[in-house]
Amino acid sequence: MLHKIINLTVRDVRFPTSLQQHGSDAMHSDPDYSAAYVVIDTDLGLKGFGLTFTLGKGTEIVVCAVEALAGLVIGKPLQEIVSDFRGFYRLLTSDSQMRWLGPEKGVIHLATAAVLNAVWDLWARAEGKPLWKLLVDMDPKQIVSCIDFRYITDVLTEEEALDILVKAQEGRQQRENQMLKEGYPAYTTSCAWLGYPDQQLQQLCTDALKNGWSKFKVKVGADLEDDKRRCRLIRQMIGPNNTLMIDANQRWDVGEAISWVSSLAEFKPLWIEEPTSPDDILGHAAISKALAPLGIGVATGEQCHNRVMFKQFLQASALQFVQIDSCRLGSVNENLAVLLMAHKYQVPVCPHAGGVGLCELVQHLILFDYICVSANLHNRMCEYVNHLHEHFTSPVVIRDAHYLPPKDPGYSCEMVESSVKRHQYPEGEVWKLHRT
Ligand SMILES: C[C@H](O)[C@@H](O)[C@@H](O)[C@H](O)C(=O)O
Numbered sequence: 001m002l003h004k005i006i007n008l009t010v011r012d013v014r015f016p017t018s019l020q021q022h023g024s025d026a027m028h029s030d031p032d033y034s035a036a037y038v039v040i041d042t043d044l045g046l047k048g049f050g051l052t053f054t055l056g057k058g059t060e061i062v063v064c065a066v067e068a069l070a071g072l073v074i075g076k077p078l079q080e081i082v083s084d085f086r087g088f089y090r091l092l093t094s095d096s097q098m099r100w101l102g103p104e105k106g107v108i109h110l111a112t113a114a115v116l117n118a119v120w121d122l123w124a125r126a127e128g129k130p131l132w133k134l135l136v137d138m139d140p141k142q143i144v145s146c147i148d149f150r151y152i153t154d155v156l157t158e159e160e161a162l163d164i165l166v167k168a169q170e171g172r173q174q175r176e177n178q179m180l181k182e183g184y185p186a187y188t189t190s191c192a193w194l195g196y197p198d199q200q201l202q203q204l205c206t207d208a209l210k211n212g213w214s215k216f217k218v219k220v221g222a223d224l225e226d227d228k229r230r231c232r233l234i235r236q237m238i239g240p241n242n243t244l245m246i247d248a249n250q251r252w253d254v255g256e257a258i259s260w261v262s263s264l265a266e267f268k269p270l271w272i273e274e275p276t277s278p279d280d281i282l283g284h285a286a287i288s289k290a291l292a293p294l295g296i297g298v299a300t301g302e303q304c305h306n307r308v309m310f311k312q313f314l315q316a317s318a319l320q321f322v323q324i325d326s327c328r329l330g331s332v333n334e335n336l337a338v339l340l341m342a343h344k345y346q347v348p349v350c351p352h353a354g355g356v357g358l359c360e361l362v363q364h365l366i367l368f369d370y371i372c373v374s375a376n377l378h379n380r381m382c383e384y385v386n387h388l389h390e391h392f393t394s395p396v397v398i399r400d401a402h403y404l405p406p407k408d409p410g411y412s413c414e415m416v417e418s419s420v421k422r423h424q425y426p427e428g429e430v431w432k433l434h435r436t
Pocket residue numbers: 022023024025028031189247249302352353354355383
């Protein structure tokens with residue numbers, strides 16, 4: 001714990017996923033999964049690795065923002081940071097000049113996530129534990145001391161948070177054992193990206209069923225007839241008892257969302273994800289209300305930029321599934337706040353993952369949620385996408401459609417150095433090839 005941070009580097013790492021339409025949806029037709037990848041060096045040689053997820057061109061802007069934050073981190077002993085993590089979170093998010101860029105949203109908040117993810121990784125490594133286990137072993141008081149309660153005390157006070165955590169101590173060991181044995185349930189988005197032709201959809205779905213997957217997400221929102229055909233195809237293949245979810249990635253206005261999703265109700269989706277602007281809380285509430293009689297919930301969160309937004313979504317009954325994101329919110333600190341608020345409102349958390357590295361990171365948070373907060377698996381599952389795991393030194397392990405708890409110390413953010421070099425933009429080999 002005597003490690004002092006002496007340097008922070010950030011690199012622009014991009015994968016040309018758009019070439020094969022991996023990751024495509026109704027709003028992002030050519031996503032190149034990318035990361036602003038951070039490495040923290042300490043005086044004793046231990047390193048911390050962190051990232052935030054972005055798409056292609058956006059990465060260079062996030063890299064600049066990380067560089068702007070670096071000065072707040074370099075020179076700090078790890079012990080000083082973690083003994084007042086709330087204070088350190090505030091230092092990063094409340095810098096009196098840089099907060100004008102957010103506050104706590106957009107590019108500057110993505111950068112905060114990348115930096116803090118690296119600090120959490122460093123802490124877990126210093127303790128020799130995977131991050132989920134570091135959190136599980138923490139005293140509830142220490143967990144609460146990592147959270148910035150500013151702006152949420154009207155819904156969740158520090159005392160209430162502590163109370164939730166203390167109550168959930170009962171049965172903690174059994175739940176940890178259960179997770180180690182069975183893993184955390186997952187669903188797959190890999191079968192049905194918007195740009196995939198029907199034949200590919202069919203093949204991927206056949207393979208996924210064979211591999212034990214029972215919950216499937218389909219991209220919708222560009223063309224209603226296409227959506228009907230694709231949903232029918234998937235529903236027919238998976239049968240009436242498996243789970244189907246649909247995701248429109250913010251394509252519609254409120255009224256349009258209600259009528260479009262009503263036309264897809266016959267396929268019995270569990271949820272419609274991001275039906276409209278991610279900022280439109282009351283719009284989501286109207287959609288939730290209209291779709292409730294059809295048995296369809298509203299899910300959102302991958303672009304819900306901070307705990308204040310989540311607070312209001314919960315207050316307004318505007319979502320029925322909370323999709324936390326390890327890189328959109330201000331790292332573990334802010335995610336803890338959202339997990340606790342979701343618990344208070346008894347709304348299930350189903351994390352957003354995929355991208356590059358998001359599965360690796362968020363699995364730690366949802367394991368903590370089950371073991372130490374929610375103690376509940378009903379209607380809960382973590383997203384899984386089967387791309388780019390080979391670029392990580394501790395890739396996710398999936399068995400029978402469940403995430404098995406990571407064993408290596410840290411936050412699973414470290415990338416294979418040769419992959420980083422090859423994919424660095426613009427000088428990496430992969431990008432030289434694509435430009436010629
Ligand atoms: C551009 C990305 O692939 C998104 O489509 C993706 O994150 C998606 O919304 C998801 O829920 O996985």
